[in-house]
Each structure stands twice: as structure tokens, then as C-alpha cells.
Amino acid sequence: MKIATVLGTRPEIIKMAPIIDEISKRGIDQIILHTGQHYDKEMSDNFFKDLEIPTPDYNIHVGSGTHGKQTGLMMQGIEEVLLDEKPDIVLVQGDTNAVLAGALVAAKLHIAIGHVEAGLRSFDMTMPEEVNRRAADVCSTMYFVPTNESAINLLAEGFSRKNLFVVGNPVVDACFRHLEIAQKRGFEEESLKKLDIENMDNILTLTMHRAENVDDKTRVTNIIDALKELDDMNIIFPIHPRTKNTLENFGLFDELNDLHHVHIIKPLGYLDFLLLTSNSTLILTDSGGLQEEAITLDVPALTLRYNTERPETVTAGGNILVGSDKQAIVDNARKILDDKDFADKMRNAVNPYGQGNSAELTVDAMEKYYAEGLLDIKAPEDIMTSFTRKMIKITEDISVEEFENRENALVHMAFDGDKMQFPNDELNLNGMMITYDKRE
Ligand code: UD1
Ligand code: UDP
DSSP states (O other): OEEEEEEOSHHHHHHHHHHHHHHHHTTOEEEEEEOOSOOSGGGTHHHHHHTTOOOOSEEOOOOSOOHHHHHHHHHHHHHHHHHHHOOSEEEEETTSHHHHHHHHHHHHTTBEEEEETTTOOOOOTTSHHHHHHHHHHHHOSEEEESSHHHHHHHHHTTOOGGGEEEOOOHHHHHHHHHHHHHHHTTHHHHHHHHTOOSOOTTEEEEEOOOHHHHTOHHHHHHHHHHHHHOTTSEEEEEOOHHHHHHHHHTTOHHHHHTSTTEEEEOOOOHHHHHHHHHTOSEEEEOOHHHHHHHHHTTOOEEESSSOOSOHHHHHHTSEEEOTTOHHHHHHHHHHHHHOHHHHHHHHTOOOTTOSSOHHHHHHHHHHHHHHTTTTBOOOOOSOOOOEEEEEEEOOSOOBHHHHHHHHTEEEEEEEOSSSEEOOOTTOBOTTOEEEEEEEO
16 A cells, blocks of 8 residues: 655644654655645754654745735645555645645545545634545545544535544644653753743743634734733743744734743744643644644633634533634633632543554554555446435333444434434444445
8 A cells, every 4th residue: 555645734744743653664665746835944854853754755836925815836746746656545634725625636636635634624704724625525435534533524414424434633643742842852951951841830831823813913012912911821832833923914913022921933843843842831822733733732721712623622621712802811821820629620631532542543444445455436337326314212221333234224323312423334323313324
């Protein structure tokens, strides 16, 4: 089997690293294709070193630009490589433009696509990421979904349960593995010294880069006003290049940088950043990955957004959405600082993203599909029989797998009277309403 991984931005490198590593360990043939969307050393090269993964075999160097231009250039470059390399499956991760470009190109070339972190939905079509992730899901063959909730999103859109693999999120693998490496190397003291602050008490780690926040002067001003009030915190802000540009353009960079308790620094490498976040009292962010890492590292998170495609973190109690509302940011931050029970409750929220074995489960599934010939994308040759979609209540002890074998059916949804359940093979359906397709 030959696997091609398409990536292009910082979070894709981090989240694909455990999977790339697992593929190498198993001796499976692989190529890595970098779109070049992120190109600063601090946003790209450093992560290949920190995460100890091979440098990409190809870099398309698309650089920055409008969505259309960037995605178009990526598609052209990816197509050339895939025509040449002929992989059995293309892996894309998340919701960036690389995901959209990689999925569209591979689908047209009839190459199977594995979407890592599939099924997330913010239900906000003004976000470029929501467009990308939905389009990639339409094109994909295998869906590596982090939680049952994301699997249910896909079921509700009509995707077949058989191609959904609930594997957790590889960010947990990356977090566990690399925090240990960083601590063992004695990185901690050195990297914290680099931050050049007087003490490590009351650390608030801040990251923001979402277009809807940092490209909007009113929102970003509200956030800065909130930061001004949190002057008993050490606010460490490794700044994303997009944010640096817009703050400078709005004339807000110096105002923020001059605050005695705000330390604006360059983006950190992954090991340094993990040590910073794991030593933080609070994380304030609009990052997707950081919402997941916060709950993995038991650090309370306030998310500078009005919606999230990671609602599990909020339901679990580790994350609160505060938008760019100054008062909501200040009040919730104060509560975490001053109310120990409240903060402990957030810290003890159960991580919904798995045990840190996501890479292993993902590669297991790909090997199984490859062995069974399920990565071959062919037009169907059997004459389409009719099928009916039915809904019934089950009143006997029977698992999904047993029901499907007996009825020659495929179960879609299972409802236990309270909420939707993801119908994995072992689920006992007794007492549930189910929908299923039946071949006649
Ligand atoms: C992209 C992703 C976003 C992801 C984020 C991770 C899309 C649509 N957006 O957003 O989903 O959360 O990466 O960080 O794919 N720049 C540099 N150096 C770099 C990269 C960017 O200076 O190495 C500057 C450029 O001015 C560029 C701006 O940052 O115009 C935005 O970069 P871009 O890659 O378009 O989007 P991100 O905001 O990074
Ligand atoms: N990150 C990092 N250094 C930093 C800031 C973030 O290594 O200075 C990591 C962080 O741990 C997370 C990822 O970058 O894994 C998140 O990337 P980003 O916020 O750019 O993108 P998103 O997750 O929102 O797509």
C-alpha cells in the first residue's frame, strides 16, 4: 500500500505527525506533500524537526493569496504529484485549503481519500473551514472521526456508517508523546526562560488567528480591552503571522505590546508551546487545535468564538465560548482565577478525544480496507437493486451487526429515547428506534 499525505499548515503537520510516524513504523510506503501554505520557519520547518518526522517529498510552495488562487495552485500541484506517484490513498486532515484541494483532486483521479478529523461541523457557512470540511467529506472514502458526535453529524448527512471510524483525535497522541519528550529533555526550564517573564504564576496563554476575529477591528479591539483588565495575569501571546499583520495595519500592535503584563512573542515550536500551555492557568484562544489540547492537558479554556465545531469540549465542561465579548471574557477569566472549585471542575473535564492511540487505529483501518480491496474506486458493475429506508422500534436483545446480517440491512441511526447513538457493530439495539436501509 502507498499512502500520500497532503498537508500545508501548522496544525496539519502536528496532527498528521503521529500518523506519519505510525505509517513509517509499519514499513508502509508513503509520500508527504506540502502545499507551502505556511512557509515561515516558525510555522512549518520547525515542526518537522520538533515532531521528528521526515521532511516533505514535495513542496508546491503556493504561499499566501486569496482562497481561489491558493486552492487553484494547490490543485494543479497536487494533481501533478498524484498522477506521478499513484498512491492507493490520499490522507487529508481537518479543514484548511489543503483539505479542499487534496480531496477534490484525488476524487477526480479516482484515488481513495481518508479524511482525518472528519465530521466536525460549526454550522457556520461564513467560515472558510466549514466549506472546506464539508466539501472534503463529500469526496472521501474513509472517515476518521474523533468522537461519536462527529460520526452522528455524518450519519445525519447520509454518509454510510460502514466507512466511519471513531478513532479519537491524533492531537492527543501528539500531546502525550511530545510533552513527555519535552519534559525528559529537560526542555522545561530552558524553554520557560526563553519567555523572559519574571515568574510562571498566573499564566494566560493567548492565541488568535481566525479571520472573523483578527480581520475585524471591532472584535479585536474588544478582545484587547478585555486583556487590559486582566492585568494581574502574565499573558503570553505567541502571535500568528496573520494576526501580527492585521494588528499592525489597525495600529493596535504597539498598544497591546506596551501593556506590562502582555508578552507578544514569535510562534513557538511544539515542545516549547506544550510546556507553556501545560503550565498555564488559563488558555484564551480561537484555535481549533488548542481547544482540544486544553482539555487533554487539563487546562481551562475560554474560546474567542460564537460557535465551535468542537462542542464536546463545552459539553464536557472544559471549554466556555466567550465570543469577542469583553465582559464575558473578563468575567469568565476572573471566575477561573478566583473560584477554585469552578476552575477545578473545568480542569477535571473528561477528554472526549480518545486515549492517544488514534494514529494506530487510523492505520489499522487503512490496512484493513487495502487488504479487502475497498480502496479501489470503481464504478459499480452490479445492477442496482431497489432498497427501502425503514424505521422501527427494536424490542429484543440484538446487536447492530446481528441485525444487519439477519435483515440484509444497513443501520443508519439509533435513537435511545434521549439522544442519538452511534450504531457501532456491538451496540445492543434493545429499546431503540432505528432507521435502516434494506435491500429487497
Ligand atoms: C490557515 C487555515 C486555518 C488554520 C490556520 C492554522 C485556511 C482557509 N485557513 O489560516 O483554517 O486554522 O491556517 O494556523 O486554510 N502568513 C505568513 N507566514 C506564513 C503563513 C501565513 O506571514 O508562513 C501570513 C500571510 O500574510 C497570509 C496570512 O498569514 O496572508 C494568512 O495565512 P493563510 O495561510 O492564508 O491563513 P491562516 O490564517 O494561516
Ligand atoms: N501551536 C504551536 N505554537 C504556537 C501556537 C500554537 O505549536 O506558538 C500549536 C498548538 O499546540 C496546536 C496548533 O499549533 O496544536 C494549533 O494551530 P493553529 O491555532 O494555528 O490552527 P487551528 O488549530 O486553529 O487550525
